[in-house]
Each structure stands twice: as structure tokens, then as C-alpha cells.
Amino acid sequence: MPHSTTTRRSPPSLAASLRGNAVTLSWAEFPSVKEKVEKLRRELDPLTLVQTLVSYTILLAFLVAPLSSLVLQGFRFQGDLSLRWFTDILTSPEYVSLQSRGGRMFEVRRGVMYIWGFDHGILLNSLFVAFSVTVLCSVIGIAVAMIMGRYEFKGKSIFRVILLIPLLATPFVNAYVVGKVFNPQFGLLNYLLYDLLHVIPWRISVDGLVGLMVAQTLSYYPIVYLNVVASLNNIDPSLEEMAENLGATGFRLFRTVTFPLFLPGLVAGAVITFIFSLEDLGAPIGFIGATANPLAKNVASYQIYSAFAEACTGQISPKTSALALLIMIITVVSYVAVKTYTSRRSYAMISKGGRWSPRLRTPGLGVQAAICLSLLLLVLWGAMPQIGTFVLASTNWATSGTLPTRFTGEFFKALLTNKDVTRAIVNSLGYSFAAVAIMVLVGSSISYVVSKRDIPSKNILDMLATVPISVPGVSLAVSYFLFFSTPFFRGSLLDPLTDPALLLIIAYTIRRLPFMTRSVYAGLQQIDKSLEEASLNLGATRTTTFVKIVIPLIVTNVISGALLSFVYSMAEVSTSITLGALREDRVPITFFISQIVYGTAAVGAVSIGASLCILLMTVQITAMAVSNFVLKQKASFLGV
Amino acid sequence: MVEIELRNLTKLFGDVVAADHVNLTIEDGEFFTLLGPSGCGKTTTMRMIAGLEFPTEGRVLFDGQDVTGLPSFERNTGMVFQNYALWPHLKVFENVAYGLNVRKIPKDQVKERVLGILDQVELEGMEDRFPTQLSGGQQQRVALARVLVINPAVLLLDEPLSNLDANLRVQMREEIKALQRRLKITTVYVTHDQEEAMSVSDRIAIQNHGKVRQIGSPTEIYNVPQDIFIATFMGRGTLLEGEATSTEGGVHMRIGNITLQGLDSTGSIKQGDMVACVIRPENYCIDEPIEPSNVLEGEVEWASFIGPYTEVRLDVDGNKVLVDVPPGMEAPVGGRLKVYIPYKNTIMLPLEE
Ligand SMILES: Nc1ncnc2c1ncn2[C@@H]1O[C@H](COP(=O)(O)OP(=O)(O)O)[C@@H](O)[C@H]1O
Ligand SMILES: [Mg+2]
Numbered sequence: 005m006p007h008s009t010t011t012r013r014s015p016p017s018l019a020a021s022l023r024g025n026a027v028t029l030s031w032a033e034f035p036s037v038k039e040k041v042e043k044l045r046r047e048l049d050p051l052t053l054v055q056t057l058v059s060y061t062i063l064l065a066f067l068v069a070p071l072s073s074l075v076l077q078g079f080r081f082q083g084d085l086s087l088r089w090f091t092d093i094l095t096s097p098e099y100v101s102l103q104s105r106g107g108r109m110f111e112v113r114r115g116v117m118y119i120w121g122f123d124h125g126i127l128l129n130s131l132f133v134a135f136s137v138t139v140l141c142s143v144i145g146i147a148v149a150m151i152m153g154r155y156e157f158k159g160k161s162i163f164r165v166i167l168l169i170p171l172l173a174t175p176f177v178n179a180y181v182v183g184k185v186f187n188p189q190f191g192l193l194n195y196l197l198y199d200l201l202h203v204i205p206w207r208i209s210v211d212g213l214v215g216l217m218v219a220q221t222l223s224y225y226p227i228v229y230l231n232v233v234a235s236l237n238n239i240d241p242s243l244e245e246m247a248e249n250l251g252a253t254g255f256r257l258f259r260t261v262t263f264p265l266f267l268p269g270l271v272a273g274a275v276i277t278f279i280f281s282l283e284d285l286g287a288p289i290g291f292i293g294a295t296a297n298p299l300a301k302n303v304a305s306y307q308i309y310s311a312f313a314e315a316c317t318g319q320i321s322p323k324t325s326a327l328a329l330l331i332m333i334i335t336v337v338s339y340v341a342v343k344t345y346t347s348r349r350s351y352a353m354i355s356k357g358g359r360w361s362p363r364l365r366t367p368g369l370g371v372q373a374a375i376c377l378s379l380l381l382l383v384l385w386g387a388m389p390q391i392g393t394f395v396l397a398s399t400n401w402a403t404s405g406t407l408p409t410r411f412t413g414e415f416f417k418a419l420l421t422n423k424d425v426t427r428a429i430v431n432s433l434g435y436s437f438a439a440v441a442i443m444v445l446v447g448s449s450i451s452y453v454v455s456k457r458d459i460p461s462k463n464i465l466d467m468l469a470t471v472p473i474s475v476p477g478v479s480l481a482v483s484y485f486l487f488f489s490t491p492f493f494r495g496s497l498l499d500p501l502t503d504p505a506l507l508l509i510i511a512y513t514i515r516r517l518p519f520m521t522r523s524v525y526a527g528l529q530q531i532d533k534s535l536e537e538a539s540l541n542l543g544a545t546r547t548t549t550f551v552k553i554v555i556p557l558i559v560t561n562v563i564s565g566a567l568l569s570f571v572y573s574m575a576e577v578s579t580s581i582t583l584g585a586l587r588e589d590r591v592p593i594t595f596f597i598s599q600i601v602y603g604t605a606a607v608g609a610v611s612i613g614a615s616l617c618i619l620l621m622t623v624q625i626t627a628m629a630v631s632n633f634v635l636k637q638k639a640s641f642l643g644v
Numbered sequence: 645m646v647e648i649e650l651r652n653l654t655k656l657f658g659d660v661v662a663a664d665h666v667n668l669t670i671e672d673g674e675f676f677t678l679l680g681p682s683g684c685g686k687t688t689t690m691r692m693i694a695g696l697e698f699p700t701e702g703r704v705l706f707d708g709q710d711v712t713g714l715p716s717f718e719r720n721t722g723m724v725f726q727n728y729a730l731w732p733h734l735k736v737f738e739n740v741a742y743g744l745n746v747r748k749i750p751k752d753q754v755k756e757r758v759l760g761i762l763d764q765v766e767l768e769g770m771e772d773r774f775p776t777q778l779s780g781g782q783q784q785r786v787a788l789a790r791v792l793v794i795n796p797a798v799l800l801l802d803e804p805l806s807n808l809d810a811n812l813r814v815q816m817r818e819e820i821k822a823l824q825r826r827l828k829i830t831t832v833y834v835t836h837d838q839e840e841a842m843s844v845s846d847r848i849a850i851q852n853h854g855k856v857r858q859i860g861s862p863t864e865i866y867n868v869p870q871d872i873f874i875a876t877f878m879g880r881g882t883l884l885e886g887e888a889t890s891t892e893g894g895v896h897m898r899i900g901n902i903t904l905q906g907l908d909s910t911g912s913i914k915q916g917d918m919v920a921c922v923i924r925p926e927n928y929c930i931d932e933p934i935e936p937s938n939v940l941e942g943e944v945e946w947a948s949f950i951g952p953y954t955e956v957r958l959d960v961d962g963n964k965v966l967v968d969v970p971p972g973m974e975a976p977v978g979g980r981l982k983v984y985i986p987y988k989n990t991i992m993l994p995l996e997e
Binding site for chain 2: 039042043046049532534535537538539540541542543544545548552553556557
């Protein structure tokens, strides 16, 4: 009877079996520990080791350590651990006041209706503004997203581009324009509606907290729109179709099916809006420049900023650091919560299967016209700051009253001829280039380790690299000041009082790192792991594989991320106008603009600030165009 | 060229046992196939040979040398991935030259060897194309050339034909087999297709749930399967279950009025055991053969003309039996049919719990 061959085994040599036994015995009780140790040893090849160490060093030294010192300072009173500064803030009416401490709302006085909002203390004002802006942006963002994501109409591709105009950076000047348009005496809006058309019974003054809300809403609604559209495009159309078959239509369909499905995108966009609003300095400073209304100053970000005026003396009051810490806790906690929520939710979406061709309806021509008209109004309204900036820069509008009277190129010329202006431009370019160079190294390392290697704590690395998007710039600035102006660093290149240049480069690096890592990460996700394995299998080490296989495959993502980070570094506000203010010859562009708008720069005219904004926008548009059309990358990361 | 030995090779992914105490020896120059249903751990086992996955337990030996802890780039294996894993940013020439460049071979030699191997896989003239400009079959050849050019000690092929269409699959498997014969390279081949496995392999290991269930030549595996899983996985057939009434001269079994006699595949059946009788549909004779045989008679329940034969389902006292009836022979549905199965083609296996 034939028998099949079973396992053939050659007898193991005595030495081998002894060695094998010894190992098995000593680890017998901890087989999993042994496996983990061996695995770690294999994962930590020289490349991974260097990448991990460099990334951790930079993040620990320039994110974790300074923020920890902010935390320590906030919780310390006369050398002891204490909640004193927080109780101080939460109990003093200057910060938190349930009763109104001033301000006007829909109040008509001498022919002017004042829409300013009420002052409830610095902290509540900030939260109120941020919350309202988030709600307003969500409503507008959802509406636009539903139109853009569900309807096909003439001119849609144009709207897809111009809807993003508000994202173009016009720091300070945007709010200045809004303030100017809403000015009760010679503002454009009142001129149009009151003087010319007589459709309103009073002149309107939109200013103070409401002014901030308007200016910020105009800038931030595209963030919500982009995130919601992205998740709308990920919804399986059959889910909506099934609900329709079951009889759900119109608003009911939206409420029961569509809305819950795009909720993750909405929440992601909303939390970014909330954070950006809470940390925003551009609107308060711009408004103060335009109307000098003190209510616009009564928000946390501005208060922390103004504390820097005294920072040159080497001191920042503990109460200011506590405030900086408080708003940071609020933003970071909301961000982390949302990130946790959306990463859980979006996995569920992905598991249902990749991309869908979205469900598009083509409505009748009448409806199409209505859609176009309302979008056009929104775009005009939303692009008001950018249009205004352009008018300011190219005409005499800044000094001519309601309407400009003549064109002029003098303000653009000043960019090249005015020494102070050119120095600011050169400074900003230098900082941004240097920051981007570091970001390329650190950002690609982090993304690679996080997406391709399996080492413990890589989730921490991932978190540290993305969380800076939620750290308010002013809080980071305060923490840098506290940490690096200590005696230990005194006089070194890291001491902001000696020379803020290096710290600015580092601040830009940390703050814009999420843009870089996101972009590279997206590229790495496209690389199947077998492409690397094939290289290893053919005899290449991990380092060779990284250089010859991985880098060429992600190079467009790296460049695209670098462009994006560069743009946002050039337009960085918070640390630029705080740390950057500490030495006159080191000021970056945005500091310079803030001083112009504020009215304290020697150069004067807001128009030069506007022309600097035009320069920023040009850089931004160029970078986006290169990224989109040359590199074929979608470069607009503003999510979680 | 090497001999590969796997000892107690085990891999856990969390709670999933991907490979379970795999023991086998692949001889120098042998074409060895890991065969099993999808998810049974074939790829994982192969990746542990390549050094792309590391065992939770057990060892991998090349020519008696322990290579268990060696990274892939120190093993000199050549793996062809299921998706080919060609680098999209490199031309065909650069893809194939990669392993040689990594080994710092002089430029002129690289060129000579790359062009030579491209010739062998019939890709001459394609060296300046990018992988996306090639058909599936051509990509497959590039993947093969890319590993063969470095003269690997072991050739590892993970379902290399699964992305090709049916005609090309047969052609490619013949080419791979011929190439392997010519180069005499130790080859491990992974597939879930039993026909493919039988047509190319010197020996086959059947894997299920991570465990190797049987190792043997294609004929051994087909004719003398060691358990019911293998018997059913390796081909079509009918399973009839009953009690072993005697083990004199093969195993005798009785189901109702039917008595069957067959070979004890595992050599472990005792009188009174519950056994399963496996009969392959192609083993029936319509006329009584000269050798001793079992007889089954029943009503034709269903018949389907396939081409080379007619597939017929017989109802024999309530037992459904699949029979291949040769062409030219009538087997109308509802009619009666009497068939014979030689004893030596009747497989008896112990019934598992
Ligand atoms: N990297 C991995 N992580 C977790 N589970 C895995 C991994 N690779 C394989 N598995 C699991 O191990 C089992 C065997 O997989 P595999 O070796 O790919 O099977 P086959 O190649 O035979 O289809 C499967 O259950 C699979 O899901
Ligand atoms: Mg497989």
C-alpha cells in the first residue's frame, strides 16, 4: 500500500539544538517580550533610528519643552503649585463677566444703528466670537458644499476656484477693509444703502465683537466648505438612493441620511475654524486700525499679543501666560477630541469602499441662474477683503474717503524702494526658506516612520507632528519667550531678546509642520509596501531603498507640501508679530503690515501694507498653481 | 542554489495563526509548491523564507545555516510578488538592473546581464519602457527577470499567474517551469490553484489554517490524500460515509445496501471506525473492468454535457454520486445507470470529528 511522504526532517545538530534550547528556556516565560525586543531591533535600522531621533529631538525641544514651561508657569504661584492664576482669570470680571460691561447691540443713536456686541470679559468674548464664527461658517459652508457637491450647473468650475479666494492671505488688511466698508460715516456699505439707495433708515456701524465675527466668517467659511465637500464626495451614493426609494426626500433626506454621513467633515472643518478664530490676531488689529473701537481689543489673542509690548523688558506676567495656557487647553482639547472622533468615523467610511462618483443633479436653467447668482453674491461678499486689498494697494482709497479717485503704482514701487519694506521681505523669505528646509527633513522623516515603520510610540510622534495646528500662535510665542529667555539660554542664538531670527524659523517650522507631514503622508499611502520589499529582497538596505525607491515616488508630495508650508510661513502672523517684534532689524512681513495698519510704522500709509498683502497673495497663488497644475497635487490641507 | 529547511515555523498576527509549526525541507533545485485555500498562510510562510516577515517561533535554514534573523537584503532570495511590485518611476532596464547596481557590479557587466536576461524572458527591445506601458504578461516577465538577473539562491513566486487571463496563465506556467528546469534553481511557488500546482511542481505541500497537512508529489497528493480536506480540495468527488466492516484486503464499508471496498490511504483505519469513502468522478467505468471493482447502480438525476464528458449525478439509494460519463454514451435523466469503480481507485479515509 503506497504511503505518502510526510514531513521530512533532518536531525538538528547537537550544537544547534543546545543553542535553541538555551534561548527558548531563558525566554520561555516571556515569549511575547522576546518577540517585541527582536522586532524593535529589526525595525530600528540606522535610517529609522536617525529619522526617529531627529524628529523626537526637534519636537521635544521646540514643542513639548516650551509648552511644558508654559504649563508650569501657569500652575505656579510664589514657588508653589497653585490654581491661583486660573481662579483669578475666571473670577475677575475683566475676563469673565456675566453682566455686560459695555458695548451696543442694535442700538440706534443719532441716526446710527450700532451693531457691536456686548462686552462680557476677555475670555467670554473670545469664546463667543469663536463660537459664532464657527456656527456662521458651518451654515454657509454646508450650503455651499451641498450646492457644489450635489448640483451640476454652468460656471461650476469657475466657482470651484473663486470660492477659495477668501483663503488668500491678507493679514490685518482684510479686517481693515471690512472696518472701512462698514464705517458709519464714509463706509461703502452705508454710502450704498443709506446715501444712494435710501433702503435703510439709519447708518449702520458694524464693529467691535460683531465686526470681528464678520471679518473672520468671511475668511474662514471655505475651510468648512472644503471639508464638507470632501466628505460628501466620499458618501456612497447608493445610501442616499436607498433612502429615497424608502420615501425620504428633500430636507428629511438631508437630515436623516446626508447630514450624518458628512458630519465628520463638518466637525473637522468646524473645529479648525473655531481654533483659527480663537487665536486670530489679524481681525482685532485690523479693526483697531480701521475704527479704533476698543471693544475689538477685548479678546484673549489680542490681550496676549499686547503683553508682548512689555516683553522687551524680559517679563511676561504670569496672568498672561495663564491666559495663553487656557486658550491653548481649549483649542488642543477640542482638536484632539475631534481628531479621535473623525479617525474612528472615517475608517468606517473607507471600509465601505474608496471613492464614489458623486451624485450630481442638473437642475433647470432658472434654478441654475439662481444658484450662480447667490454664489456670486457670496463670492463678492467673501472676496471683499481681497478686492479691497487690491483697491487699497493700487489706488488712493486709503485717504480718499468713500471711493478711490485715482490709480497709482507708488505703493507697489515702495516694495522695492523702501528700505524697511525690502528688509521685511528679505527677512520673511529667509525665515520661510530655512523653516521649509527643516520641515522637508523632519516632516518626511515623521511621515515615513509613522506610515511605514512599526515602532512603539509612533502614534505619539504622529500626534506631536499634527497637534501644532491647534496650538494658538500666541500661546506658542509666549511659551517660547518664557522658555528661551531664561538664564540658561541668555545671550545664545535661541534667546529671543538677543536675536529672534532662529526662534522665528523654528516657530514657523513647528507651526507649519502639519501641512508638510500631511502632504508627504498622502504620498506615502499610495506606495504599496511591496515596492519597498522588492528592493530589500534584491539586496538593498533600508537606507538605499528609502533613497532610490521611496523618495522618487513621493518627491511631488514633498515639493507640494514644501510650497504650502512656505506660503503659510510667509503669511504667519502670531509669532511673527510677537517674537518678531523683539528686534527691529529682524521683523518679518506680517509684523510690518501690522504696524502699518496699526498706524505706528514710520512708513505710514495702509496702502503699502496692502501691497505687501498683494505680494503674499501672488506667492500663494503661484505656489497653489504649481502644486495643482505642475505637480498635480491637491494642496489645500485645512482639516484634522 | 540551496536546500531550504523550515523547522517549527510559526507566525502569529495577534490572535491569528498565519503559519502553524510548519516543518519541511525543500531540496536543492526542487520546484516546490505551497498549495492551499486563500488565507491559509502560504504567503506568510514564503515571506518568512524571504526575510520579509519574521517567525514568532521556529527557524529557517538555508543549507543548514540558520538565517532566521537575517534581513531580506542579506538572504539572496528572489521574490516575485503577486502584484509584481515593479517600480513605476524606473524604466524596464532600470528595474531589472536594480539588484545588480545595489551589488555595485560594473556598468558594462550590468548592461550585458540585463540585456541577456531580458532576452531570455523574451522582452528584448522593451528596456526603455516604463512598467505602465507593458501588458500584464510583460510586467510578469519583467518581475521575473528582475529577480533572475541577480542569480538568487532561491526563487520565490507568490501566485505569479493570478493576475493573468486564462490562456496566458497556461503559457506562462509552462515557461516558468522550463526556465526553472534550465536554471536548476530551488523554487518555492505559492498558489491556491490545485491544477496549476500539479502541473508544475516536483512536490507539493498542502497547507490549511497555517498547518501543513501533507507533503508529496502531485500524484501522491491526488491519489493518496491523507485527510478529507485534501481529498476534497484536490479535485471533484463524492464522499460517502459509513462504518468500516472489515480491514481484510483493504477497507470494506457498508452504507445501506451498498458495499464498498477501497485502499486505506492513511494506513490507520481499524474495524468499526467511521470512515469516508472518496470516489473521483473520472474513475468510474461504465463496463465492468477486469480488475476487482465496486458496483453502484442508480437513477440519473441530472446530467450536464461539458464537452470531453457528460457530468451525471446518480441517486444510489438516496446517496448522490457524481459520475463522468464518456462521450457517445447515453445517460438520459430518469434512466438507470450501472457503474464500476476499481478498488485501487477507491480512497478510504478516517472520518474526523
Ligand atoms: N500583516 C498581517 N497582519 C495581520 N494579519 C495578517 C497579516 N498578513 C497575513 N495575515 C493573516 O494571516 C493569515 C494568512 O495570510 P496569508 O499568508 O496572506 O494567506 P494566503 O497567502 O495563504 O492567502 C490570514 O488570516 C491573514 O489575514
Ligand atoms: Mg497569498
